[in-house]
Amino acid sequence: MLDFTFTEEQEMIRESVRDFAQRKIAPIAMEMEKTKQIPEDVIQGMAELGLIAPTVSTKYGGQGFDAVTAGIIAEELSRADPTGSIPVFYLVQASWGHVFNKYGTEEAKQEILPNVTKGKWFLGIATTESDAGSDVLGTRTTIRKEGDHYIVNGEKMYISGVREAYTRGGGHITIAKQFPDRGAKGMTMFYLPLQQKGIIPTYVDDLGREGISTGGFTIDNVSIPKHYLVGEEGKGFYIVHEGYEYARGLIAVICAAAGLKSLERGEKYLKERKAFGLPLAKFEALQFRLAEHYTKLSFLRLGSYWALWTYDREGQKKATRFEVSKAIAMAKMFASEWSTQAIDEVMQWQGAFGYTRECTDQAAWRAIRSFAWAEGSKEIMRVIVARELLGKEYTAYK
Ligand SMILES: Cc1cc2nc3c(=O)[nH]c(=O)nc-3n(C[C@H](O)[C@H](O)[C@H](O)COP(=O)(O)OP(=O)(O)OC[C@H]3O[C@@H](n4cnc5c(N)ncnc54)[C@H](O)[C@@H]3O)c2cc1C
Known part of the structure; x- marks a missing residue:
């Protein structure tokens, strides 16, 4: 049976993150373009709500959240911060906090992780x-x-x-x-x-x-x-991929959220702005683009949560490493591309204003473009999926 709903607890977490993100992050997000840093009160607020490395177990100050729940937080932060700064601050620590929690030594975890989850260290x-x-x-x-x-x-x-x-x-x-x-x-x-x-x-x-x-x-x-040491000597290459996969799943959610949020701003603009005596929203050429981008990004959002769910199932021994690699790579492969295409369209709808730094969407475009490389490029995502389909013996290099 298929069930696309979140648990009651996850819905409550979404509500509280959304409330915090819309009150404390959305109003100051564009200021970070100039100040070049995340305000300290935002970091402290995130720490108080348990939003920094929530994937770390409670023993070290985290929340012990699974990947899907970590994705919900990523989505809400991305919807609130078009500059991508806070989503990056979040996703890196959530992913690598998860890895440290799993593979770090007890001594190191006690020393480092509580400082991370409290927002003191990065x-x-x-x-x-x-x-x-x-x-x-x-x-x-x-x-x-x-x-x-x-x-x-x-x-x-x-x-x-x-x-x-x-x-x-x-x-x-x-x-x-x-x-x-x-x-x-x-x-x-x-x-x-x-x-x-x-x-x-x-x-x-x-x-x-x-x-x-x-x-x-x-x-x-x-x-x-x-x-x-994080894991044993000689195991780094394998462990790093677990962390990358976690991060890639969160990135896919972040991209979908940024693109969908941009489309929401775009819809509002299409209704308000007039040309040739009509609201832009009346022109079918623009309606079709909205419908296409919305559909692609909705599928991206679903695919991203499915990939994170698959990641969690590996922890429950219900999915293999290979299934996880493939699902995550499929989610991240088009994430940056589809999202930047949608955001680019919204910039286009705004005419010349879309090309100014005052336009929120250009900041989102610049942020989301980074994910075509960061934590594994879109080409490498194709390499992974093809390798899982054809078998390692068809990889062109070792
Ligand atoms: C904003 C930003 C933040 C980052 N943060 C981090 C970070 O915190 N930690 C970290 O370790 N790294 C980070 N990175 C680096 C990121 O992981 C790398 O950029 C990425 O892995 C690609 O490596 P590269 O830039 O050296 O490109 P290269 O590996 O040199 O690749 C160059 C181009 O060739 C393509 N290519 C390479 N091999 C193949 C192939 N086999 N088939 C087809 N195409 C191929 C690539 O996709 C790419 O387009 C960050 C990158 C960015 C842009």
Whole structure:
């Protein structure tokens, strides 16, 4: 039997997140384009409501939410913040908080996760380097064991939340090569605090999501204790994909929500604006575009929740790893594309105003465009789905 409803508890969570997001985030969202940061009272408000890394178990200050419930929060935040800054702040910590909660050591979880869920520290993910993005095995950053410590050297680039972790506290779950001759089995993940000697941050001037930073950092002979390992040595390549999949599912929901919200603004404009003596909403050429985008994004929304539901079913041993990878990749494949196409259409309806920075939708377009790359590009989503359909032996490379 099919049932597309949320539970009563999930509906209550949606209500309270919507209330908070519409009262505290929506009115100030566009200001983040200029201030380039998320206001502290918003972060604290989110923390008080349990919206920062709610996927972490209650023992470490989280809510123990499943992926579908995490998706509901992502959707409401995305509807309230067209700049995408708060959705990114949320999705990164929800996804990688989930991974840390599952694979981190007890000592590290006690030390780090309560600071994250309280909104004091930022927890990010650092896999990408200047020469290695989609191809994680091309990672050049190294980690080697030395006594009861590990020594890390390298550089990470295009990483979300570098300024947040560097200035507020916290760090990034990072991947590095430990055994260069072992391929996928030679990668190790660990928590890297950014506020320490040997870390030098750099920043990039992104096109959008202005309220949260993107940057990189060099890692020069940085020593980390062994309890900062996330999972076992040599398991990093596999663990990182679990986190990516979580994040991709949330991103798909965020894209659908941003696009649908933009269409709502567009509908209002079509009814108000007149041309040739008629409201724009009367022109069928524009009506058809509205109907098409709305339909695509509604299917994207459903597909995204289905993908997150599949993720949760893996935890209940009712879905396999491969089913999860495929479902999530299918959801993210068109997410950014369909959403930016819809937002672009809404900008078009607004005439010349659509091309000004005063137009809310252009900020949404710039934010959502990032998801064609972030946490796995739209091309890599196609690679994953095709691999699951044809079998690994048809992958063109190893
Ligand atoms: C705003 C933003 C925030 C980000 N935040 C983070 C973060 O927090 N942490 C992090 O680790 N990374 C982050 N990233 C990096 C992101 O994960 C990478 O951009 C992504 O994985 C692609 O890697 P790349 O940019 O090196 O492109 P490349 O891997 O060099 O790819 C270049 C192009 O070739 C395509 N391509 C590559 N291989 C194939 C193939 N086999 N078949 C077909 N096409 C292919 C890609 O899809 C892409 O279009 C962020 C990126 C952005 C834009």
